[in-house]
Amino acid sequence: AQSVSQHNHHVILSEAASLELGCNYSYGGTVNLFWYVQYPGQHLQLLLKYFSGDPLVKGIKGFEAEFIKSKFSFNLRKPSVQWSDTAEYFCALSKKSSGDKLTFGTGTRLAVRP
């Protein structure tokens, strides 16, 4: 069965610091990859997604992620975080063979200090 690992459970950064959140997955077939964000008290929102093509994906709010197939990774990056980026971030995958069923990682809670 497929799985998604997010090794950073809690990250604390100061404003303007650079961010990189790790995401690794386990599955031998072709996948779609996603990063979702959940701001405090709000529902999950899609940050970015990778289906195919350019492995460097740009999303909303200055976030980007790079799909490295050889490393089974899809790390999320942002060059300069803001206080408003404080949220929980979830990496997820779906198998191209089984439609849209998502498998989520355990999430990374990011706190940005002003």
Added chain:
Amino acid sequence: GAVVSQHPSRVICKSGTSVKIECRSLDFQATTMFWYRQFPKQSLMLMATSNEGSKATYEQGVEKDKFLINHASLTLSTLTVTSAHPEDSSFYICSARDTRGDGYEQYFGPGTRLTVT
């Protein structure tokens, strides 16, 4: 963007009773909706895929007779937790698949916190 609502946002019920949670896509039609469960400090676990006009598909280990899913229209799916017990207390989240555009994106509802006493 597409909006998905859930009702109620919070519910407290007594052990042995049943609770119905609604998931609605407000500005698009969704032939497929998904139900997830989230335990504290854990990830979302897919419970079932709800298909309009047909039976839901349950994930391994999810009791279909306990978690009844009905997708009666293109904008509404319901999850009924039957004979609820304290171990059913959790945060239940639905998502709806928007097939417009190219991404077949899922839009998530705000979740329903169920507490069984």
